[in-house]
Amino acid sequence: MHAQEILAAKRAAQKLTPSQIRHFIDGYTEGSIPDYQAAALVMAIAIHGMEPDELAVWTEAMLHSGEVLDLSGVEGVKVDKHSTGGVGDKISLCLAPMVAACGVPVPMISGRGLGHTGGTLDKLEAIPGFSVGLTTEQFIDQVGRLGVALIGQTETLAPADRKLYALRDVTATVDSIPLIASSIMSKKLAEGIDALVLDVKVGDGAFMKTLPEARTLAQTLVDIGSRAGKAVTAFLTSMDQVLGHQVGNANETAEAIEVVKGTGPKDVTELTLTLGCEMLVLGGVCEDTNEARRKLEQSVASGAAAQKLRSVIEAQRGDAAVVDDPGRLPTSSHQKKVPAQKDGHVAQMKSRSIGRAAMLLGAGRRKAEDSIDPGVGVEVTKKVGEPVNKGDTLAILRYNERDELDEAVALVENSFVVEEQAPPAQSLILEVIRGSRK
Ligand code: URA
Numbered sequence: 001m002h003a004q005e006i007l008a009a010k011r012a013a014q015k016l017t018p019s020q021i022r023h024f025i026d027g028y029t030e031g032s033i034p035d036y037q038a039a040a041l042v043m044a045i046a047i048h049g050m051e052p053d054e055l056a057v058w059t060e061a062m063l064h065s066g067e068v069l070d071l072s073g074v075e076g077v078k079v080d081k082h083s084t085g086g087v088g089d090k091i092s093l094c095l096a097p098m099v100a101a102c103g104v105p106v107p108m109i110s111g112r113g114l115g116h117t118g119g120t121l122d123k124l125e126a127i128p129g130f131s132v133g134l135t136t137e138q139f140i141d142q143v144g145r146l147g148v149a150l151i152g153q154t155e156t157l158a159p160a161d162r163k164l165y166a167l168r169d170v171t172a173t174v175d176s177i178p179l180i181a182s183s184i185m186s187k188k189l190a191e192g193i194d195a196l197v198l199d200v201k202v203g204d205g206a207f208m209k210t211l212p213e214a215r216t217l218a219q220t221l222v223d224i225g226s227r228a229g230k231a232v233t234a235f236l237t238s239m240d241q242v243l244g245h246q247v248g249n250a251n252e253t254a255e256a257i258e259v260v261k262g263t264g265p266k267d268v269t270e271l272t273l274t275l276g277c278e279m280l281v282l283g284g285v286c287e288d289t290n291e292a293r294r295k296l297e298q299s300v301a302s303g304a305a306a307q308k309l310r311s312v313i314e315a316q317r318g319d320a321a322v323v324d325d326p327g328r329l330p331t332s333s334h335q336k337k338v339p340a341q342k343d344g345h346v347a348q349m350k351s352r353s354i355g356r357a358a359m360l361l362g363a364g365r366r367k368a369e370d371s372i373d374p375g376v377g378v379e380v381t382k383k384v385g386e387p388v389n390k391g392d393t394l395a396i397l398r399y400n401e402r403d404e405l406d407e408a409v410a411l412v413e414n415s416f417v418v419e420e421q422a423p424p425a426q427s428l429i430l431e432v433i434r435g436s437r438k
Contacts, residue, residue, distance in 0.1 A: 001019070001020065001023050003024065003027065003033050003037045003041075004037075005020075006020045006023070006024050006041065007040050007041055007044065010041060010044035010045060010048060011040075011044045011048075013048040015050075015051050015054045016050075016054055016057075016058075018057045021054070021057050021058050021061050022057075022061050024038075024041065024061075025058070025061035025062055025065055025160050026061070026065070028160060028163060028164070029065040029159055029160045029163065038163070038164065039167055042167060042168055042171060042176075042179060043173055045173075045176060045178060045179060046172075046173040046176035046179060049176075049177075049178055050178040052220075052223055052227075055181065055182060055220070055223075055224060056223075056224055056227040056228070058178070058182050059181070059182040059185050059186050059189070059224050059228075060186075060228070061160070062158055062160040062161050062164070062182055062183075062186035063158060063185075063186040063189045063190050065158060065159050065160035065161075066156045066157050066158050066159045066160070066190065067136065067154075067157060067190070068189075068190050069107070069136060069139075069140065069157075069190065069191055069192035070140075070192055071105075071107060071140060071143065071191075071192040071193070072192075073144065074105050074107075074143050074144045075105075075144075076104060076105045076147075076283065076284075077105075077194045077195055077282065077283045077284050078105045078106075078107055078143070078192065078194050078195070079104050079105070079106060079193060079194065079195045079196065079197065079279045079282050079283045080107060080108055080109075080188060080191060080195075080196055080197075081106075081108070081196070081198070081199065081275055081279065082184060082188055082196065082197075082198050082199070083198075083199040083201065084180075084184070084198075084199065084200050084206065084207050084208070084217070085117040085201060085206070086117060086201040086205050086206055086239040086243060086351070087116060087118070087205040087239065087242050087243065087247055087351040087352065087354055087358075088118075088242040088243040088244050088245075088246060088247045088252065088351070088354075088355075089117070089118065089199075089243050090118075090120075090123055090243070090244065090246070090253065090255055090256040090268065091199065091243070091256075091268065091271055091272055091275065092108060092110060092120045092150070093120065093123055093124065093150075093252075093253060093256035093257075094257075094259035094260045094264065094268070094272050094305075095272050095275055095276055095279075096148050096150060096312075097148060097260060097305050097306075097309040097312060098260060098272065098276055098296055098299055098300065098305040098308075099148075099276050099279045099280065099283070099296075100146065100147035100148035100308050100312075101147075101299040101304040101305045101307070101308040102276075102280055102285060102286075102292075102295045102296060102299050103147070103283075103285045104147070104280055104285055105143050105144075105147045105148070105283075106143075106147065106148045106279075107139065107140075107148075107149060107191050107192065107193060108120075108148065108149065108150050108151070109151055109152065109153060109154075109157070109187065109191050110124075110132075110150065110151070110152065110153075111152070111153060112152070112368075113359075113363075113364045113365060113372070114365055114368060115355075115356075115359065115364065115365075115366070116205065116352050116353075116355030116356040116358075116359055116364065117205070117355055117364075118247070118248070118249065118252065118355070118358075118363070118364060120150070121152045122249050122364075122372055123249050123250075123252050123253045123256070124150055124253070124316075125249075125374065126249040126250035126252075126253045126329055126330060126374035126375075127253060127313055127318040127322055127329065128318065128322075128328065128330075129317050129318045129319050130313060130316055130318030130319075131316050131317045131318070132151050132152040132316070133151065133152065134149060134151050134316070136156070139151055142312075142315055146308070146311050146312060147308070148312055149315075149316070150312060150316070153187065157187060157190045157191075158186045158187045158190045160186070161182075161183050161186050161187055164183070165183060175207065177213075177217050177220055178220065180207070181217060181220040181224055182224065184221060185221060185224040185225060185228075188225075189225070189228055189230070193230065194230060194231065195230055195231035195279075195282040195283065196225055196230060196231075196232045196233075197232075197233050197234075197235070197275050197278045197279050197282065198222070198232065198233070198234040198235065199234075199235050199237055199271070199275060200214050200217055200218040200221070200234050200235065200236050200237070201214070201238075201239040202214040202236050202237065202238060202239060202240075202430060203238050203239040203240035203351070204239065204240055204350050204351050204352050205239040205240070205350075205351030205352045205354075205355055206239035211236065211430065211431075214236050215236065215431065215433070218234035218431075218433050219234075222234050222433050222435040223435070225435055226435035226436060230435075231282045231435065232434075232435040233278050233432065233433070233434045233435065234432070234433045234435075235274065235275065235278070235429055235430075235431070235432050236429075236430040236431040236433075237271060237428055237429055237430060238426060238428050238429075238430055239351055240348075240349075240351065240384070240426060241348075241349040241351055241380075241384045242351045242354055242355075242380050242383075243267060243268055243271065244264070244265045244267060244268040245265055245379055245380050245381065245383075246377060246378075246379055247354055247355060247358045247363070247377050247378045247379075247380070248358050248363040248374075248376055248377015248378065248398070249330075249363055249372065249374040249377065250329040250330045250331065250374045250375050250377075251329075251377045251379065251398070252377070253322070253329060254326040254329055255268065256268070257306075257309070257322065257323055257326055259272055260300065260305045260306050260309050261300070261305075261306050261323075262300045262301060267383075267428055270429075271428060271429070273293055273296055273297070274429055276292070276296045277289045277292035277293050277296065278292075280292035280295060280296065306323055309323055310323050329374075329375075330375035331375045331398070332373075332375045332376045332377075332398040332399050332400050333399075333400050334398070334399050334400065334401075335397065335398045335399070336396070336399070336405070336409060337393045337395075337396050337397075338393065338394050338395045338396070338397070338409065338412050338413050338416075339390075339391050339392065339394065340382075340388040340389065340390055340391065340393075340416070340418055341390065342390050342418055343388065343389050343418075343420075344387070344388060344418040344419050344420045344421075345385060345386065345387050345388065345418065345420070345421065345422040345423070346382050346383065346384050346385065346386050346388060346394070346416060346417070346418060347384070347417045347418065347419040347421075347422075347423045348384065348416070348417035348423070349380065349383070349384050349415055349416055350414070350416075350417075351415075353411040353412070353414060353415035354378055354380065354395070354411070354412060354415050356411055357378055357397065357407075357408040357409075357411040357412045357415075358376070358377050358408075360402070360404040360405075360407055360408040360411070361373070361376040361377065361397060361399045361402055361404070361405070361408050362376045362399070362400065362402060363376050363377045363378075373400060375398070375400070376398055376399050376400060376402075377398055378395055378396070378397050378398070378408075379395060379396045379398065380394070380395045381393050381394060381395060381396065382395075382416075384423060385422050385423060385425065385426075387422070388418060394412075394416045395412050395416070397412060
């Protein structure tokens with residue numbers, strides 16, 4: 001089989017056969033198919049799309065391009081959560097220990113931040129000593145012993161995705177729904193999970209700017225999971241303002257610790273409970289959402305969730321005392337407040353600009369190889385709908401010496417729109433799509 005024939009078929013908007021797909025993904029992973037042919041194929045896919053069954057085979061070929069973890073030795077239904085990425089999204093840090101404290105094993109493999117969005121690994125690494133680099137054996141062992149492990153992508157998991165993602169980045173094919181969906185699901189399915197809860201972000205700070213686009217992505221993700229025999233639920237949630245108050249790394253970790261202890265911001269707590277309830281139901285430890293919510297709230301009130309978080313941090317060689325004393329987390333040496341220019345209500349908060357400002361302060365990366373400063377970030381002190389008086393602080397930038405401070409301040413100033421009238425209340429949870437295993 002020649003790669004050119006596969007390219008010609010997709011260029012003509014034809015459906016690729018399973019053997020064509022496997023030939024292409026295997027050849028590209030091992031290097032017999034070069035980048036220039038793969039670039040042509042991803043461009044043709046970005047233009048013509050893929051049929052659902054074709055995409056399921058494409059995803060399966062990516063998933064089998066590397067190691068697929070075997071968690072069958074761990075008792076229980078293994079459930080993970082994945083977010084398509086937002087600003088201030090620290091949910092994984094509080095959700096994983098809360099769900100594990102309720103008896104559902106959570107094997108969580110997360111990513112790093114890039115551009116205006118943060119990444120769970122960077123937030124975890126803000127905890128002094130914390131290691132996200134467990135071996136596969138250590139990861140499986142820890143999920144078995146503690147019910148939760150939080151690690152980064154290994155070299156051996158879905159290597160086809162790593163190559164294809166780098167190629168998409170330089171060929172303007174990142175924002176293709178079949179390519180995004182297969183990229184996410186190949187990595188998640190390689191974790192050896194039984195069920196998955198997806199948080200598909202919608203709005204200014206998200207990949208998907210509109211509800212119809214996000215709905216298509218969510219449905220595509222759920223469909224791939226269902227065809228692979230997994231229980232998958234996708235929530236569409238708003239990213240039209242920062243989640244919680246903190247954007248950065250150590251500050252977000254501190255905010256997630258508050259949620260685990262029952263003192264977190266309302267929106268972060270609500271989203272954690274919503275996703276957690278679904279994980280408990282899919283995990284088979286609760287009959288319905290009401291029972292699951294009671295169980296999760298109980299894990300917080302009894303201190304079991306906080307204890308689970310201490311155990312995970314300790315197992316991964318971090319300073320578990322941060323759970324009781326978040327003052328041990330890294331901080332910054334300077335701060336700058338952004339005041340409101342007039343009286344009124346916060347009508348809009350452009351979360352993408354706030355994420356970008358945090359990146360400029362050093363909390364995120366422009367390029368994958370950039371290093372980050374864990375102690376810097378942005379705190380939003382007023383959220384959408386809140387009344388403000390002229391001179392009130394809208395946000396605080398926390399930084400160390402930084403050339404781009406002025407640009408970051410301007411981004412935060414311009415991200416707030418203050419108007420006389422309060423805007424209509426916005427929902428955080430917009431829709432839910434549940435799969436049925438095929
Ligand atoms: N996240 C991924 O893992 N892959 C994509 O293509 C986009 C977001």
